[in-house]
Amino acid sequence: MHRATAQFEKWVSVSHPAPLSSVRLACLPYAGGSASFFFPVSRALHPSVEVLALQHPGRQTRLHEPRIDNVPEFADQIFAALRHLDDKPLALFGHSMGAVLAYEVALRMQDAGLPAPVRLFASGRRAPSRGAGGRVHTGSDAELVSELGVERNQRDAARRPGGAGDDPAGHPQRLHRHRTVPARARPTPRLPGDRAHRRQGPPGLPRRGRGMGRAHHRDE
Template sequence: MTAPPRTAAFDKWVTIATPSPQSAVRLVCLPHAGGSASFFFPVSRALAPRVEVLAVQYPARQQRLREPGIDNIPEYADQIFAVLAELDDKPLALFGHSMGAILAYEIALRMQQAGRPAPVRLFASGRRAPSRYRADRIHEGTDAQVVAELKRLGGPNPALLADPEMLELILPAVRSDYTAIERYRHEPGRKLDCPITAVIGDSDPRVSDDEARAWADHTAGTFDLKTFPGDHFYLVGQAQNVIVLIDRALATPTR
């Protein structure tokens, strides 16, 4: 097995916190709106060396703070797919949380359309199916309204929301991400071949059981739904159970 390519574009978009070149499969993790690659570092450590985790770093945050944000899903997916296109030496799986679930879906579609091996599995966490919409306009709100929404969702870093200086740094990325996901519309007629596992918290205000089950309509492969106790960020409190779920699902990956 070889290490992933280390081009400048790859290093900009992808962080490998725990390199595992002998892994049988790679798992690309895509964060939520406003999130960063570091959110998945504990997952990387827990799954190594069996699974090598590639955490995607979006622009306009952390080491990419000075770059402009991306405010539409197709551009996001195009750029990430272009970086991942060199990974063809071992099976690839995708895990996306919230906005990241939609990005994972769109990247998988691009892999399929390009004639590349399909992901061995797509994990869609904390997000309704691509064809299910709500009339959300958070990206058009004031900073106070955006912060109120972040607090309502119970994000993993509540202290940041009480720090005016940190808010000034993170809000541009949050707003561009919310613009991207709230304006996203699924293109009918497209369907994946890979299996999909939807994972949600049982008290998530952003996705219902019915909205999560609708992911089944977006694949010709198998579908299953896993529900854990918790809200939109259920996976913080349920980290160990989510890691076991991923590990078992990827134990015998096939192309």
């Protein structure tokens, strides 16, 4: 039985405690997500796996806490919440921004000389070695709307056999529907997409990924 710390209680939601489970799975949501996103996963895996859903500041039960706007601080806080879970194996799952955070937490475990996670599941994010992730999230409303329109146009064209798609700029009413969040209100932390990652992942760490790229994807 692990000793729950104040940091753990603050950051982790356990919907289905499973003291007899053989492994824990820490789940890190996407930028706009929250711990409740993983409730169905927790219910499905219980009682063989105990799911630890991370609750980000500024979300749900932590709604009134200030949000964290950078990945290093985010990862440091999550690592501090999980580092004392030493009584059974721990796996990490992250989706989109959560995949970046899970990767960073695994690196911090290695730096601290702790056992590596038994698995790192990464979903919906390119591998850190695959280059810049772009700066669309830092642009103006007009740039964001334009980017969303281009992506949608490309998807529509791909679904049509032989279709080349049309110019989204010619459909301002369609783009307007995407205009939902002003740039100043976007809560997404600054991701390490515009610089080379500090190093390769923990050696020997079993990784499974969807969208993380071949450089950091090894199925075992």
